[in-house]
Structure formats: structure tokens, C-alpha cells
Amino acid sequence: MAGMPFSFAALLDRPDIWRGDSLNRASTPTIPCGFPELDAQLPGGGWPAGALTEILPAHEGIGELRLLGPALAGLSRRGLRLAWIAPPHLPYAPALAAAGIDIARLVIVRTASAKETLWATEQSLASNACGAVLAWPQGAKYAELKRLQIAAEGSRAPAFLFRFPEVASESSPAALRIVLSTVRGGLAVRVIKRRGAPLAHPVLLSAMPPAVRGKNHHVDRHPAAAAAARDFPARLVHV
Amino acid sequence: MAIGAALALAPRLRLALRDPAAETEALLGVAGWAAQFTPSVAIEFPDCVLLEVSGSLKLFGGLESLLERLRRGLAEMGWSAMSAGAPTPRAAFWLVLAEKQKFIGPMAELEPALAALSVEVLCCGNETLAALEAIGVRTLGELRALPREGVARRFGQGLLDEFDRALGRLPDPRNFFISPPQFRAAIELPSEVAQAEALLFAARRLIVQLAGFLAARSGGVQRIVLRLGHRDKAATEIAIGLVAPSRDAEHFTLLLRERLSNLTLAKPVREISLRADDVVPLADRNLGLLLEQGKPPGRWEQLIERLRARLGTDTVCGIANRAEHRPERAGVISDLGAKQLQLDFGERPFWLLDRPKPLAEVGAVPNHEGPLELLAGPERIESGWWDGDDVTRDYFIARMQNEALVWIYRERREGRWYLHGVFA
Numbered sequence: 275m276a277g278m279p280f281s282f283a284a285l286l287d288r289p290d291i292w293r294g295d296s297l298n299r300a301s302t303p304t305i306p307c308g309f310p311e312l313d314a315q316l317p318g319g320g321w322p323a324g325a326l327t328e329i330l331p332a333h334e335g336i337g338e339l340r341l342l343g344p345a346l347a348g349l350s351r352r353g354l355r356l357a358w359i360a361p362p363h364l365p366y367a368p369a370l371a372a373a374g375i376d377i378a379r380l381v382i383v384r385t386a387s388a389k390e391t392l393w394a395t396e397q398s399l400a401s402n403a404c405g406a407v408l409a410w411p412q413g414a415k416y417a418e419l420k421r422l423q424i425a426a427e428g429s430r431a432p433a434f435l436f437r438f439p440e441v442a443s444e445s446s447p448a449a450l451r452i453v454l455s456t457v458r459g460g461l462a463v464r465v466i467k468r469r470g471a472p473l474a475h476p477v478l479l480s481a482m483p484p485a486v487r488g489k490n491h492h493v494d495r496h497p498a499a500a501a502a503a504r505d506f507p508a509r510l511v512h513v
Numbered sequence: 514m515a516i517g518a519a520l521a522l523a524p525r526l527r528l529a530l531r532d533p534a535a536e537t538e539a540l541l542g543v544a545g546w547a548a549q550f551t552p553s554v555a556i557e558f559p560d561c562v563l564l565e566v567s568g569s570l571k572l573f574g575g576l577e578s579l580l581e582r583l584r585r586g587l588a589e590m591g592w593s594a595m596s597a598g599a600p601t602p603r604a605a606f607w608l609v610l611a612e613k614q615k616f617i618g619p620m621a622e623l624e625p626a627l628a629a630l631s632v633e634v635l636c637c638g639n640e641t642l643a644a645l646e647a648i649g650v651r652t653l654g655e656l657r658a659l660p661r662e663g664v665a666r667r668f669g670q671g672l673l674d675e676f677d678r679a680l681g682r683l684p685d686p687r688n689f690f691i692s693p694p695q696f697r698a699a700i701e702l703p704s705e706v707a708q709a710e711a712l713l714f715a716a717r718r719l720i721v722q723l724a725g726f727l728a729a730r731s732g733g734v735q736r737i738v739l740r741l742g743h744r745d746k747a748a749t750e751i752a753i754g755l756v757a758p759s760r761d762a763e764h765f766t767l768l769l770r771e772r773l774s775n776l777t778l779a780k781p782v783r784e785i786s787l788r789a790d791d792v793v794p795l796a797d798r799n800l801g802l803l804l805e806q807g808k809p810p811g812r813w814e815q816l817i818e819r820l821r822a823r824l825g826t827d828t829v830c831g832i833a834n835r836a837e838h839r840p841e842r843a844g845v846i847s848d849l850g851a852k853q854l855q856l857d858f859g860e861r862p863f864w865l866l867d868r869p870k871p872l873a874e875v876g877a878v879p880n881h882e883g884p885l886e887l888l889a890g891p892e893r894i895e896s897g898w899w900d901g902d903d904v905t906r907d908y909f910i911a912r913m914q915n916e917a918l919v920w921i922y923r924e925r926r927e928g929r930w931y932l933h934g935v936f937a
Contacts, residue, residue, distance in 0.1 A: 335917030335935040339863040355813045363864035366934060367834035367844035367853075372861060377832055377853050381813075382846070383820055384828045394820055401819075403811035456916035 305406075305432050308344020312477050316450065317469045321345055321432040325449035326423050330439045332455040334362065340373075341454070341461065341479070342434060346406060347374035354405020354431075357398045359383045360391040362410055379405070388412040392422070399425040399433055407433045416445065423447040442466055535701075536560070543592065545692040546725030550579065555602065555687035561609060563602045563687065576616060589721040591700075599623060602687060603679040607634040607653075624680060628654025635675060641668055696726050696734075699786035705744070709776040712741065712785060716769055719787035724762035733758030733795030737765065738788045743780040751776070753822070756814035756849070758795045764815050771822035817849065838896040839904050840865065840933060859892050860910060862920040862934030869931035872921065879921055879930035883914035891923075910936070 304320035306313055313319045321327055331338040350356055356379055358365055367377050381404070385391045388411065395409040399422060407426075411418075414437070426433045435448065442453050451467040457478065464476040520526055536559055544562050548554050550573065553565035566579060573579040580596065587594050597608035598616040604623055608615050611630045617623055630653045632645050644667075650656050656664070657676065665673055678685040698719045706712055716739055727733055735758050741749040753768050820829050833847035834854050843858065844865060873880045890909030897903040906922040913919060920934035 333913075333915045333917045335864075335913070335919055335937050336915075337918075337937065339937040357816075361864075363866055363935065364844070364846065365832055366840075366861055366863055366865040367832040368840075368856065368858045369844070369861035369863045370832070371834055371853055371856070372858065373863075377834065378850050380831055381817065381849060382830050382832060383824070384830075385824060386828075390824060394824065397819055398816060401811035401813075401816040403813035403816045458916075 303430065305345050305349065307341070308348070309341075309477075309479050312463055312479060315465060315468075315473055315477055321434075322449045322469075323432050324426055324429045326419065326426055326433050326435055326447065328435050328437055328441075328446055328448040328451040330437055330442050330451065330453045332439050332453070336454060336456045337461040337479075338436060338454055341463070342406075342408070343373040343375070345432070347376075349405035350376040350379040352405065353379070355379050355381050355403065357381045357383060357404045357407045357409075359394045359398065359407065359409040360385045360411070361408070388414070392418050395433075395435075396422055396425045399429055399431065402429040402431065404431045406431050408436070409434070410436045416447065420447045423449075533559070538699075539592075541690075542698050542722055543587070543590070544690045545696075545729065546586065546590065546722045547583070548690065548692055548729030549725045550583070552689070552729075553687075554690040556690055557602075557606055561606055562690075563605065565602075566598070586721060586725060590718045599626075601679055601681045601685060603675070603685055607679060610634040620681060624657075627679060628652060628657065632656055635672065637668070637672060641672070644668070692726060692729060694792065696723055696789040696792070697786065698722050699784055701784040702782060705781035705783055707778055707781040709773040709778050710770075712782060713766070713770055713773055715785055716773075716787065717766055719785065720762050720765045720769070723765070723787060723789060724760050727760035727789075727792065727795070730792055731794060732792040733760045734789040734792055735759075736789070736791070739769065740786045740788065741778070741782045742784040742786070744783055746780045749776075749778070749782075753818075754826075756817050757812075758793045759815070760795060761815075764818070768818055768822045771819065775823070838894050839902075840894070840908075859908075860889065862918075863937040864935040866933055866935075869922070869933045872930040872932055874930055879911070879923075881911075881913055881919065881921070881932055885911035885913060885919070885921065887911050888918070894922075908933070 303323040304316065304318035305323055306320040307316065316322075329338055329341070346356055351374070356375070358380060361382065365380065365382065370377050370380070383394045383398075385394055391409060391411050392414060395407060395411065398404050398407045398409075414422075414435075419435075422433065422435070439453060442451070446467070448467065449469055450465070453464040453466055455462045455464070455476075460478050460480045462476040462478055465473040516528065540556060540558070540560065540562065544554050544556050547562055547564055551564050551566050551569045553568075555563040555565075557563055566576075570576055570579060573582065576598070583596065584594070595609050595612055595614065597605050597613060599605040599608055600617065600620050600623060604617070604627060607627065607630055608617075611634050613630070615626060617626050632642060632650060632653060632655075634653070635641075645651075645656065650659070653676070656672075661673060674683055677683040700715050700718060702715055706715075719739075723734075723737070735755045737753050739751045739753070741751070743749070751769075751772055753765070753772060755768075759765070817829055829849070830846050831849040831851050833845055833851035834856055835843050835845060836854060836856055837843045840861070843856075844861075870881075872885075875884060878884045887909045888911060891907035892909075893907050895903075895905045905925040907925060908920060908922045911919050911921050918936035919932055920936065921930055921932050923930050
């Protein structure tokens with residue numbers, strides 16, 4: 275490197291170097307997640323493209339997919355494919371369509387083993403042919419995640435790995451790690467790793483389905499509803 | 514050289530009968546592959562392919578790079594070739610026959626270059642060659658120095674005409690090769706192969722030939738069939754279907770590798786053949802004017818094919834919505850890219866359980882890891898009486914103790930609760 279002008283600022287501009295005291299500037303492309311409160315806390319203002327994002331919901335069903343809804347809807351409407359690798363249940367087309375996701379763009383990959391899941395995820399990321407890759411790997415080790423992170427690098431797709439909350443304490447090569455839990459009426463998003471200063475407080479989102487929004491304090495509702503189930507035809511769907 | 518003498522020199526020599534039919538087939542295969550470089554391909558039997566390349570030089574970046582591509586492709590198909598070039602087809606053919614790896618550009622250099630060649634390149638009988646030798650004529654230059662009338666009288670006008678064609682003084686029309694509408698190629702393996710993966714090496718030769726054949730036709734195929742011939746057993750056929758037409762040799766190789774690695778061979782393979790029937794037009798992709806950053810976007814069709822080749826065709830699918838009230842029929846697994854219907858359902862969960870899960874009921878309250886709190890509902894769904902699979906259900910959105918939202922229903926006839934979906 276003799277004779278080459280060396281600039282410390284230029285070194286800091288490299289996308290793979292980030293400073294611990296500030297949020298990384300938008301050196302890597304991101305996909306806005308659709309929740310302004312959360313976007314403000316994510317480096318570059320959205321889900322990182324070409325990097326792993328780990329989503330660790332406290333339980334299944336608390337809003338882990340609703341969190342991705344706006345981003346997935348935007349990507350699918352741009353004609354990009356969304357790869358779902360080894361999802362735990364059938365992704366339900368009516369609900370996805372209602373969330374604005376073009377279901378014709380979905381590619382579901384069902385695998386027979388954890389190894390196949392990792393392989394399919396790696397292929398999907400390395401091919402750079404998808405708009406987003408969602409995967410449900412079981413018991414992935416650090417070295418395997420590192421492989422996925424390397425496969426994701428340079429691609430345009432954000433990669434979401436859904437894992438159990440127990441792995442939050444393990445180290446991971448993912449660029450972004452998020453723990454989800456519920457607080458009465460909403461979703462608490464705790465960012466446990468991001469490229470930049472750690473985030474002390476969780477971000478609260480109201481990512482509830484419209485039909486139940488605002489019904490969070492009706493604790494006394496259920497006996498009545500149960501009675502309704504027995505007796506009156508409330509919203510009759512009859513063909 | 515006699516067989517005995519050859520064996521004395523090299524005792525481990527393997528002898529094989531010459532197979533003219535196989536040679537012709539191979540030559541036609543090479544011609545079909547070479548047609549990607551020029552539309553004007555002519556065959557000089559038994560072992561020469563003539564390409565008219567002056568119109569292709571610019572496209573392929575000059576003679577050197579075109580030759581490099583020819584050599585690389587031929588080597589990948591397992592052939593070694595002598596190549597030469599000249600302004601006329603006959604002169605080029607003569608240079609190759611004389612084993613001179615020469616490329617002559619201007620017409621003026623042609624005659625001196627040909628003068629040095631032996632008269633053996635002429636297409637005439639052994640008697641004529643002997644007569645030429647008897648009068649001391651060994652090279653074309655020496656033949657040319659003789660008076661024309663004398664040569665014509667002694668050896669016939671044909672010899673002079675051939676010479677004039679080589680020098681471009683007489684027209685030398687050729688029948689151009691027309692490639693067949695379908696692709697067929699076969700290789701007999703030098704020894705029987707029992708390992709499926711070892712076949713890939715041989716199959717690769719056929720794939721390169723296929724890619725050239727398709728490039729020549731500006732086409733692609735959606736299905737290729739590799740047939741593995743055994744000694745005394747029905748052949749094994751491996752069909753590879755593609756989501757979109759392609760002519761990418763690397764892609765075909767990748768798919769074949771995945772398929773072969775999953776294959777266990779019952780019998781060793783003696784010969785392999787590759788077949789592609791329906792060639793469809795396929796346009797080349799235009800490159801962007803500016804180099805794009807990062808990896809170039811891949812083709813999703815190729816990803817799907819790789820996944821399917823390894824995991825099985827059924828494992829990669831799409832989903833579709835249907836105009837159906839029964840929830841398990843309104844959202845289903847379907848082919849990739851099924852058209853989305855514009856339908857309006859009530860609030861639906863992102864996850865649907867494969868099979869509704871029966872829930873316990875404790876004190877008139879459904880339980881799923883603790884009592885469920887009903888947030889919305891009921892939404893009554895009664896449908897399907899006509900096909901014997903009717904449902905009479907009241908659906909509710911319920912909250913679990915851990916705050917997860919689930920979709921449950923009460924079967925109205927038997928009065929039992931079931932879990933059917935998770936809102937996620």
C-alpha cells in the first residue's frame with residue numbers, strides 16, 4: 275500500500291465497519307419495515323437487505339408475521355418472489371392476500387430435515403433471485419448461520435430467520451436480532467443486536483388484526499361471546 | 514502400421530473397430546453445435562466441418578477469441594481438432610488436411626501458402642498421385658508451374674478446376690448444414706460406469722453440445738431427458754423439467770448433478786444419450802449499460818429447479834385462495850404463481866393448521882394451554898352440504914394466556930371446540 279493516500283475517514287466509510295457509538299448510516303440497502311417507530315431504530319431505516327435478520331418471538335402467534343406484512347406486501351407488489359422455507363404451518367392465502375401480499379409471488383419450500391432447510395435457505399439467498407427469504411431453521415449452529423450470512427451478502431433480499439427465544443443469549447452472525455413479546459394490546463419489539471449502538475428500550479407497535487383492535491380491555495367479554503356461540507347466529511354465512 | 518507391430522510397441526494398446534456411422538453422427542453433432550458461431554456451416558465428410566466466419570468475427574470479438582471459444586467448446590465435448598482458416602473453403606480444408614494450423618486473411622497470401630502444400634491434399638486417386646510423383650511433382654506449387662493444357666490433357670480438367678476453386682477463381686458452392694428440429698446425442702462410454710455421479714462427466718459433453726445446438730437456433734428447452742443404457746436391462750430415463758426455457762449449460766449441469774447424486778444405479782451404464790424435443794424461441798438477455806453493484810439478480814426459475822432437483826418436485830409450491838367459505842378450502846397449496854383472486858373474507862389468520870386441533874372445554878371456556886379469551890366473533894360458517902363435507906361452525910378470534918392470538922371454532926352439531934389457525 276506504499277504511496278497510497280490513507281484516510282481514516284475513508285476507512286470508516288466501508289460498509290462492513292460500523293462504529294459502536296452511532297447508528298450506521300445507510301451504507302447497506304434496506305427495505306422499510308412499514309412501522310415508522312421501528313424504522314427509526316433500525317440502521318439504514320429498515321430491514322437490512324443482503325443480511326440475516328433473526329426474529330425471536332416469545333411464542334408463536336403473537337404477531338411475528340404481521341410485523342413483516344408491510345415489507346412483504348411491498349416486495350411482492352414489485353413482482354419479487356418471496357421464498358418461505360420450512361414454515362411451521364400452511365401460510366393461509368386469504369389472510370396474506372388481505373394483508374396486501376400478492377400470493378402469486380409466494381414460493382413455499384417444504385423440507386424433510388433441518389439440513390434440507392439450511393440447504394434450501396442457502397440456495398435461495400445465494401441465487402439472489404428472491405425479494406425476501408423467510409426461513410424456519412431448527413437448531414442451527416453458529417457455523418451454519420455464518421454460512422447463511424455469507425450467502426446473503428451482496429444479495430438484494432432481506433433474510434428473516436424465525437427462531438426460538440431461547441437462542442437470544444447465544445451469539446449469532448445475524449446483522450439484526452429482534453425479540454418479540456406482547457404487552458397488553460401490542461407487540462414489544464426488543465432489538466438485541468443491530469449495527470450500531472444497542473437499543474435500551476423496546477419499541478411498542480400495535481400490530482393487531484383490525485377485528486380485535488381496541489378490544490384489549492374487554493376482559494369481561496368472553497362469557498358473552500361464548501354464549502353467543504351457542505345461541506344466536508351472529509354473522510351468518512350460509513350458502 | 515499393422516496391429517502386430519503396434520501391439521509390440523505398446524502392449525497395453527486397446528483396439529477398437531472403426532465405426533463410420535458413429536463418426537458421421539459425431540461430425541453432425543459438432544456441426545450442430547458449431548452453428549452457434551455462424552449460420553453457414555458445411556460438412557466435408559468424413560471428418561471436417563467448415564464454418565464461414567467472416568461475418569461473425571465482430572460479434573465474437575475477433576478471430577482469436579472465436580477460435581478460443583471453438584477450442585474450449587470442442588474440448589468440453591471431448592474432441593480435439595485441427596483448425597485452419599483461408600478465404601476459400603477448399604483452401605481452408607487443404608490447410609487442415611496438410612495439418613498446417615494456419616490462418617490466411619488476404620487473398621494475395623493464399624497462393625504462396627498453398628504452393629508449399631503436398632499434392633496429397635488433392636482429391637484424386639492414388640494413380641494420379643503416383644503419376645505426379647513420377648514426373649517429380651510433390652507440391653501444389655510445382656503442379657501449378659506446369660503448363661495448364663498439358664496438365665488438363667494428362668490428368669483431366671477436374672484437377673485444374675479444383676485448384677481454381679481453392680484460389681477463388683471458380684465458384685465453390687456448398688450445401689449448408691441444417692440442424693434437425695430436435696436434439697439427439699449419444700456417447701458410448703469407454704468402460705461401464707456403476708456410479709451415478711461419474712456419469713456427470715460424460716453427460717456434461719452432451720450438455721455442451723445441446724447448449725451450442727440451442728444457441729444456434731436462438732432457442733431453449735423446458736425438458737431434457739438423459740437416458741442411461743445398460744447392457745441387458747431396460748434403460749433408465751432421467752427427465753428434467755424446467756420452469757422456464759433455458760439453454761444454459763451450467764444450469765443443466767447443476768440440475769443433472771443434483772438428480773444424479775440422488776440416483777442409485779441398479780446396473781452399470783454402457784452408454785448415455787441426451788434428448789430434447791421441443792425447442793422454443795428464447796431471447797438473449799440484454800446487459801445493462803452501467804455495471805450494477807452487488808450480485809446480479811438471479812433467475813428465480815433456476816432457483817426453483819435446483820430446489821426441486823434436490824428436494825423433489827412436490828416440495829416447492831405456491832398457495833392460492835379460492836372462492837370457498839370453508840376455511841380449509843379457501844386457502845390451499847397450489848402450483849407456483851397461481852393467480853390471486855380478489856376475495857373478501859373476514860379476519861383470517863396467517864397460519865392455518867393442517868388439521869383442526871380439538872380443544873378441551875373447562876367451565877364453558879375453551880382451553881389451549883390455559884383458558885382462551887374470546888376477542889371477536891362468532892363468524893358463522895355453514896357450507897358444503899352438497900358434497901358431504903359440510904361444516905357448521907362458529908369461528909372466534911381468541912387470546913391465549915401468553916397473548917398469542919388464535920382462530921378457534923365451535924363445531925355446532927357436536928358442540929366441541931377446535932383450534933384452526935394462528936394469527937402470528
